[in-house]
Amino acid sequence: RKEVEQDPGPFNVPEGATVAFNCTYSNSASQSFFWYRQDCRKEPKLLMSVYSSGNEDGRFTAQLNRASQYISLLIRDSKLSDSATYLCAVKGGGGSYIPTFGRGTSLIVHP
Amino acid sequence: SAVISQKPSRDICQRGTSLTIQCQVDSQVTMMFWYRQQPGQSLTLIATANQGSEATYESGFVIDKFPISRPNLTFSTLTVSNMSPEDSSIYLCSVGQGAGEQFFGPGTRLTVL
Numbered sequence: 001r002k003e004v005e006q007d008p009g010p011f012n013v014p015e016g017a018t019v020a021f022n023c024t025y026s027n028s029a030s031q032s033f034f035w036y037r038q039d040c041r042k043e044p045k046l047l048m049s050v051y052s053s054g055n056e057d058g059r060f061t062a063q064l065n066r067a068s069q070y071i072s073l074l075i076r077d078s079k080l081s082d083s084a085t086y087l088c089a090v091k092g093g094g095g096s097y098i099p100t101f102g103r104g105t106s107l108i109v110h111p
Numbered sequence: 112s113a114v115i116s117q118k119p120s121r122d123i124c125q126r127g128t129s130l131t132i133q134c135q136v137d138s139q140v141t142m143m144f145w146y147r148q149q150p151g152q153s154l155t156l157i158a159t160a161n162q163g164s165e166a167t168y169e170s171g172f173v174i175d176k177f178p179i180s181r182p183n184l185t186f187s188t189l190t191v192s193n194m195s196p197e198d199s200s201i202y203l204c205s206v207g208q209g210a211g212e213q214f215f216g217p218g219t220r221l222t223v224l
Binding site for chain 2: 031032034036041042043044045046049087089091092097098099101102103104
């Protein structure tokens with residue numbers, strides 16, 4: 001089983017839709033969790049960290065479920081500019097701070 | 112936050128040659144990471160470079176093929192040696208402190224003919 005798994009998609013949604021991605025992780029001792037956005041031919045950039053109590057940033061909501069070992073990202077009122085690949089990342093656990101990335105979920109928002 | 116620059120941004124190389132990629136960070140960091148990302152694929156960690164010690168390589172990557180230098184806390188190089196077309200990829204330098212977020216350089220797009 002891979003350490004961090006994501007559905008690669010693509011998720012193809014119309015503008016204004018709500019879309020959610022999940023990411024499962026295998027190391028129960030993981031300490032920190034992140035969502036990154038990667039545009040085509042660009043480097044990944046942090047979208048948001050994921051906190052235990054859940055957190056929101058505008059149209060984006062991130063949740064952590066430690067019991068089931070997954071994190072989620074919810075995007076409301078999708079915009080064309082949200083089209084990108086979304087990578088989850090997990091860090092910590094066992095004293096290692098080497099990040100583990102999922103393979104990314106591709107989102108396409110169409111008019 | 113950290114600002115990372117990489118050189119070159121892209122290169123086209125002949126098979127059998129070597130290319131050294133430079134990564135410069137605007138602040139001192141303990142751990143620097145080198146990733147490879149092939150078209151449409153996920154990030155693959157090549158190695159972790161700590162200042163003052165040898166790099167730690169992930170399974171499938173060896174020092175002879177990807178020698179790494181880490182002369183100080185703000186700089187690292189990755190060399191792709193004896194290149195073949197299979198080495199065509201984007202190579203990304205990354206830094207992160209402890210359990211915090213990772214920052215990435217803009218990447219080096221390598222094409223091997």
